[in-house]
Amino acid sequence: MISTLHLLLTSTLIPAAVYGQSCSDSTTVDFSGVNGGDAASFLSQYGLSISTYGDVPSTPIQHDFVGSNVALGNGVLEMKVQAYSGSGHVKSSEIVSDDEFLHGSLRVTMKSSMTKGICEGIFFFKSDLQETDIELLTTTSLEASATVPAGFWTTNQAQVEDGDSISENLAFWFDPTQGFHEYRIDWTADATTFYVDGQQVNRLTENVPNVPALFIFNAWSSGDPYWSAGPPTVDSVSQISKIVLYKGFVPEGC
Template sequence: MSPRFKALAALVILASAKKSLQAPASVNATAACDTYVVSGVPGGFTQRVFADFSGITPGGNLNALLSQYGLSVSNYQINGSPVPHAFTPSNLALGTGALNFKVSAYSGSGAIQSAEISTNDHFKYASVRAVQKSSKTPGVVEGNFFYLNDNQEIDWEILTSTISQSSACVPAGIWATNQAVMPGTPNTHQTVPFTFDPTADFHEYRIDWSSDTTAFYIDGQQKARFTTNVPTQAGPWVWNTWSNGDPCWSNGPPTADSITQMRSIEIYKGWTSSVSGNACSV
């Protein structure tokens, strides 16, 4: 796993069957739900955030839009190797019906310009779903993950160089990972082969996190489930695209601009052990 998030801990402290993907796939937005119940997760969630980018157009106020959903654009650099990368606000843009995450074609010097957003809120246990269309440009990591520090991290990551074909040191597919909760011990991970081309259309990528389990889904179908190295502390959720030229992870750097499109983000949080009031299955 790349050391890509060493600088993010400081940022966190400072910040303190295929279903339809055109709309919130899980619950009628007009329903009066007191508790959201997720299959396989004990108890329920009391809060729902649905960031819908399907109706946006270029030219709007990105920061104002994201702030409505408790999201912020990242602006910091990671001096990793072989090439540093910088999360740059200008690499996020409102597209037509999607939020565009850009990784710029590498100039050959300096940092690789990348893109990232994160939640302002810190929470423990959640069900988080992102509807995205992957980039066709090789050499990029597309991440949907929980991150407090290197030992409290859940990753659901696509590597655009190894979507369908393995490299010498990276198996093909999407990566589900619980990073090691104890330093120096192995993480828990699984590489899931794709049964479709994620660059051809939008798909929902989901992580369910409870006290003893993380479960990983694509379009509502569970692909991996872990009961080891499950995080125990609250933290933010992050979505990003980046590259550092590591031949055994991101590959690249990209020689052309990479665009990953995000149509929506849906977050269920505010976990409760008891289900009360009107319960909605999501």
Template structure:
């Protein structure tokens, strides 16, 4: 009985915490020297230093700082820059999603002075973030974990950061030297966050309701309350693989409805019909029992 109960507790931690059905699966693997089809490089300039921000620099996303090399997507913030505008790096999906489970397999930046971001974005008020602030002395890290670098999870609020919902999670001890899986599950009414398949945190306020793109970036703006920086040396965020399960507005799905199979494209241009995964939590003594159905 004890072994069964332990297994049920494990399933509780690793299960999607609501009914979640995804019609499509896309995997981006960085095995060539070009960016996979389905991802695009950003070129936006962000005016960080205006208004009430504590940032001392603006930043711009530059294609020169996006490299696919040695089996990784490398997002680079060049070191030693002392004037605005700081050159940074960002890629996003060409397509929009409406609810998703996205796993990013990555090595986080060790060099102090940047933010590594893995997030859903429609607007500043429709956004879910996984963020790593590489400077342990950032106010964000001091507030989160007494100066130890932590994972930061956020649903942005109606007025952006002003009324956002924020929680924190523990980072792996070797997060800056070893690939780990950073997963965000977005379903109707809930954002859930996982590290290497283990549940970390959940937010049920300010959950987006509108479709948008998935984004990965590495940036700095000199804000002592956030990125600090700019970095003294090149700061590199390395992504080995991205696995996305998702719905789109074209699926016209509500939670609990039956998803339709869709063709899935990988970076190599091949297609397949994905398995449809349905996960639901059922009440059980002492916790919850996960019920998973895979249809081939």
């Protein structure tokens, strides 16, 4: 989630960067063959776990990550945010890697939720001061609100308390709720580079994380009109069909 932002609003596509070749240390989680079953056991085979913790300090409403909100569907991993009851916390969902690693490439193929009021996030994360992410806000993916521009967000978070995040809002050239698209972060020592469907869309060279971090995907809401909006009035489901994770130096052509 973004705090103080250095905003560069653009939808320009950038030519792909070139990196060294090394594809050996990789994990691919393909959900195409699943149809129900124990999500926790399935994910554990690939070094992933389902988060089960609460009291996440979001405003104005806190949220909890609930294990049962992560489920295996028909060829997908389903990440649910429950309809808000009007009291208490928003029941949300998250998966996380068991191991931390320094640098890598993360690719998540997903279909965004059609339910408004959700933040869908793809992260390399160690702490609030060591984080890079792609975030989709389902209320403003295609149409701006009074407080949030349309599009998705690529961000390197601030690395000092009260510092500025480096963030860019990018326009979609498709409807993210109508099909599966690959969202990718390449993280090297000098930059974080962002791709959608293999096309480079942004590269950030400030606030690049410099310590080992976890992979995280989550879906949540806090009712914040300046970010997630919501909370949702009906159940939301974000669908993931594949996760590919390369650990270490980012490869070209992998």
